[in-house]
Amino acid sequence: MNTTFWRKFRRNKGAVAGLVFLVLIVVLAALAPVIAPNSPWDMVQRPFLPPLGAPGFWFGTDTMGRDIWSDLAYGARVSLLIGLVSTLAGVVFGTGIGAFAGFYGGWVDNALMRFTELFQAVPSFAMAIVLVAIFQPSVVSIVIAIAVVSWPPIARLVRGEFLTLRNRDFVHAAKLGGESNLRIMFTQILPNAAAPIIVMGSLMVATAILLESSLSFMGLGDPNVMSWGYMIGAGRTSLREAWWVSLFPGVAILLTVLALNLIGEGLSDGLNMRIDGRRRA
């Protein structure tokens, strides 16, 4: 992350705005117990209190009299945590598959890529639903389900990078130097493929947050944590009487995902990538 990177990143105004907003959300999530006056589960006011309906209740209360502002703050934790951890898991797995496929080529490549295509052929949301439903909703099962459906693009990307990089001189040099294949793959080639992985990873966090919220909305969220998707689902039955219950968490998801996508574009500018991960000519 050098100065050229920052100069290019800063030139993208959307990316800067996205970064600022994301920092705000991270602060909100980290300081939720301080910023949010109430527990996300406690009934603290009358139900269906409209926004600004009582002092201190800017966003109103939901169907059970819970403070929506507190729910939003605690929900940010879940969205960010699940988005980040599931992406990390997906990136690690996808990178492993892609690295072996690209480095060894031949039948290894063929087998691993058929395996990857299989996962790409299945609609990811339907698959995530089935996985979470079968293994019972919890933060862990949600993270695993999102990781399982999101790794294939990373695998394909890493494979492509490894296919071109494996014939470079520095790889031959390392081979002559007697380094093991594993060592070459992960200490020589992988760092050179880091830029597109980072860009795609940042976009994957956005997708993961959307997926998590969709699962929670379908009633497949972890019952022990407050999440934005759950809030929208819970407000759905009283949409006519209390639109604000569903409106605000949706706006929160939209802005967070938008911020992450904008940051992804900024990263790709800064790292001289095209948005689809290919290196700019």
Added chain:
Amino acid sequence: MKRLEYLMRRVFQAVCILLVIAVVNFMLIRAAPGDPASVMAGEAGASDPIFVAQLRERFGLDKPLPVQLLTYVGHVARLDLGESYRQQRPVASLIAERLPATLILTLTAFVAALTFGVTLGAWSSAKAGTWMDSLVTTFSMIFYATPLFWLALMAVLLFSVKLDWLPGFGYETVGSGYAGMARFIDIVKHLVLPATVLAVFYMAVYARMTRTSMLEVAQMDFIKTARAKGLTPGRILRRHILRNALLPVITLAGIQAGAMVGGAVLIETVFAWPGIGRLMFDALVQRDYNLLLGTFLVTAALAVAFNVVTDLLYTLVDPRIELK
């Protein structure tokens, strides 16, 4: 002849994929916490040991695992997806009933997303750098980040509840007694909101893709040649730039078409659209795992079928593409 051979190979691949999904399905129900028979029977059935024992015998759950797997795959191959114990009916016929609604919804949304997405993208690339371009780009960024189910709720709130322009619930007006043309119009009215919401996200994707791709093609030498020949800008845009720029868009559309079937689950849930997605949601709520896995298999089959069809379209659009 070559195309037929290609088609056969693609269909064979698709069948293989579905077979693997069936195997995964089989393993999932056994990987679930608890006894597979009671899982299949749902929670209510589990409380009755005699019923569970009957199930175990009927599905051969006392036999070795490989035998069970073969039996299961054999059933799936004959389109027998088991029983839904909650609804007391075969899963396959429950799904068959819902299939048309899902197809109508996803196909309408797909065609709308592709048509409007490409048009907007082309328009915005032609006006690159102007405020109109920024407007299209900004809106595609926003729609690309919008949770579908939330947009669906807000659409219901605005257009059905507040403005009362369009129905936001179901497939047709229940008990209206409409027939013929009147019924068709009624269904179309019900289709507008769900199809639009489902289309909007993908429209944003295609608009962005078309714009980027067209700006790239516009830099190429053959476009300069076309200009030098004195062709009109409109003709260059349509015949030369757009045609070449469409290829990556169609590739993406093929992949996205499958994802759209998944997105339809959310849309059908919000709009109570009686398709497979709604059935999947009902299965979730009722813990009807047999039905859940059945809908999953059919959803995957639809996605694979969409992919094969777009692949074939692709070879029709661009004769240069090798059928491999």
